[in-house]
Amino acid sequence: MASAPASTPKTVTLIPGDGIGPECIESARRIVDATGVNIVWEVRDAGEKVFKQGIPSGVPPETIESIRKTRCVLKGPLSTPVGYGEKSANVTLRKLFETFANIRPVREMPGVPTPYSGRGIDLVVVRENVEDLYAGIEHMQTPGVAQCLKLISRKGCEKVVRLAFELARAEGRRSVACATKSNIMKLTEGMLKRTFEEIAREYPDIQAWHIIVDNCAHQLVKKPEQFDVIVTTNMNGDILSDLTSALVGGLGFAPSANIGTEVAIFEAVHGSAPKYAGKNVINPTAVIGSAVLMLRHLGEFEAAQKIENALLVTWEEGQCKTGDVVGYDSGKACSTTQFTEAVIANLGRTPRSVQPRTYRPLRLPQLPPDPVTVRPQSRRFIGADIFIESGDLPAVIGPALEALAASSPLKLKMISNRGTQVYPDKGTLIDCVDHYRCRFVLREGTAELSDAQLLDLLQRIAQKYRWMHVEKLQEFDGQPGYTKAQGED
Ligand code: NAP
Numbered sequence: 001m002a003s004a005p006a007s008t009p010k011t012v013t014l015i016p017g018d019g020i021g022p023e024c025i026e027s028a029r030r031i032v033d034a035t036g037v038n039i040v041w042e043v044r045d046a047g048e049k050v051f052k053q054g055i056p057s058g059v060p061p062e063t064i065e066s067i068r069k070t071r072c073v074l075k076g077p078l079s080t081p082v083g084y085g086e087k088s089a090n091v092t093l094r095k096l097f098e099t100f101a102n103i104r105p106v107r108e109m110p111g112v113p114t115p116y117s118g119r120g121i122d123l124v125v126v127r128e129n130v131e132d133l134y135a136g137i138e139h140m141q142t143p144g145v146a147q148c149l150k151l152i153s154r155k156g157c158e159k160v161v162r163l164a165f166e167l168a169r170a171e172g173r174r175s176v177a178c179a180t181k182s183n184i185m186k187l188t189e190g191m192l193k194r195t196f197e198e199i200a201r202e203y204p205d206i207q208a209w210h211i212i213v214d215n216c217a218h219q220l221v222k223k224p225e226q227f228d229v230i231v232t233t234n235m236n237g238d239i240l241s242d243l244t245s246a247l248v249g250g251l252g253f254a255p256s257a258n259i260g261t262e263v264a265i266f267e268a269v270h271g272s273a274p275k276y277a278g279k280n281v282i283n284p285t286a287v288i289g290s291a292v293l294m295l296r297h298l299g300e301f302e303a304a305q306k307i308e309n310a311l312l313v314t315w316e317e318g319q320c321k322t323g324d325v326v327g328y329d330s331g332k333a334c335s336t337t338q339f340t341e342a343v344i345a346n347l348g349r350t351p352r353s354v355q356p357r358t359y360r361p362l363r364l365p366q367l368p369p370d371p372v373t374v375r376p377q378s379r380r381f382i383g384a385d386i387f388i389e390s391g392d393l394p395a396v397i398g399p400a401l402e403a404l405a406a407s408s409p410l411k412l413k414m415i416s417n418r419g420t421q422v423y424p425d426k427g428t429l430i431d432c433v434d435h436y437r438c439r440f441v442l443r444e445g446t447a448e449l450s451d452a453q454l455l456d457l458l459q460r461i462a463q464k465y466r467w468m469h470v471e472k473l474q475e476f477d478g479q480p481g482y483t484k485a486q487g488e489d
Contacts, residue, residue: 019272021076027284047078058089099258127237162365255289
């Protein structure tokens with residue numbers, strides 16, 4: 001019998017990774033190859049081995065070169081050195097190739113008992129993947145006060161929100177929830193909420209709703225089946241998606257896709273679980289699921305469905321279950337290799353208890369490469385927050401700054417300590433630290449501030465206080481581009 005013509009070969013960069021990574025990746029690779037799909041694997045390093053060679057990014061040039069060429073990566077987990085210096089090689093890879101969204105689907109697995117079994121959990125967390133606190137911009141502002149900048153852009157929000165709606169359409173899903181902390185962080189988290197509400201109007205076929213992220217965590221534990229797609233910021237998504245993986249049996253079951261306009265990186269949500277490394281005991285389902293997402297991304301829908309079905313059949317029939325589900329010491333656990341062989345043996349079969357979903361190609365959002373996405377009609381420079389380091393009490397600092405600014409067009413409006421007004425005194429009980437934000441605004445009668453006037457004030461303040469940070473206060477189209485301190489009028 002003549003065999004079917006082979007599809008055009010597609011090259012994928014394969015990063016085995018650290019700890020349990022090589023075992024999981026080997027399992028996924030064997031299963032993908034067993035479908036007959038024409039994938040050429042280009043094996044490259046990243047992570048621990050590379051850090052040890054003295055490359056602080058953990059990602060060597062040969063790996064970057066390969067990804068630039070293949071545009072598609074299947075990777076095992078990479079261990080992150082703890083401490084100062086080296087950055088996470090995972091975060092580096094996501095950021096170097098601007099994989100702006102992280103898609104994390106979870107679905108009830110037949111034959112994997114959890115407190116939620118039978119409730120039909122089938123949801124996707126779409127996490128913004130390069131911004132937020134993960135921009136990694138941190139500074140010690142005083143020897144005892146650290147700062148991490150939470151950067152959220154309109155462009156980043158628009159890309160991830162559009163992707164979430166497109167994903168809902170591609171997978172025939174009915175709703176997208178946007179989870180934010182916009183009630184507290186009105187400008188940053190609020191940016192995602194506002195962008196979501198605006199873009200939702202372009203998707204009238206999808207139900208769009210907003211939920212405060214802490215309630216989202218609560219609702220996910222209480223009634224997870226109410227969710228379909230959840231779009232959220234980077235940090236929120238990191239936490240929520242670990243929670244959702246626990247709903248369906250744990251990290252061993254949670255695949256993910258890092259999606260960019262140019263490059264996509266597929267990996268399990270879990271890490272390198274060093275205590276299981278080399279023991280051939282871990283559950284490779286999450287990495288196999290990530291390979292399924294990869295095949296769909298490459299347009300290999302048939303091979304993807306074949307693997308997904310075989311995985312479902314393997315768990316449904318339950319002849320071969322890994323130690324995370326049945327207990328490593330139970331005497332009933334299958335090894336990683338036995339599990340892989342069971343999935344390969346089940347290729348071509350369909351599960352009894354799970355209705356397969358129909359997947360259509362995912363349309364990626366195409367935004368112009370222009371870095372400027374919002375152009376206001378007007379802007380006004382009306383003041384500055386000057387951050388100083390001081391061990392003095394607010395009642396001492398306030399009058400001293402007022403005297404220093406006496407002949408400046410700027411006047412001291414208030415001083416806050418970690419966001420709460422401490423001068424003028426409001427009768428509150430604040431346990432101050434040596435990090436004060438001093439808000440200066442234009443005196444009446446001055447239309448706009450100049451940089452020279454701000455620098456003049458800064459020089460005067462420097463005569464008495466050590467300043468470490470300055471933020472301009474601006475209005476865009478008449479709206480303040482800053483928030484008030486707690487207690488500020
Ligand atoms: P982890 O590696 O995800 O492991 C946490 C626990 O999850 C394990 O001890 C194990 O639970 C369970 N687990 C994870 N994967 C499993 C699998 N395939 N099968 C069965 N059980 C699995 O998290 P971690 O210990 O916090 O992190 C270890 C290293 O991985 C760190 O260096 C971290 O930075 C890195 N990391 C990398 C990535 C990535 O590459 N994307 C992601 C997260 C963490 P039990 O102990 O209960 O059996």
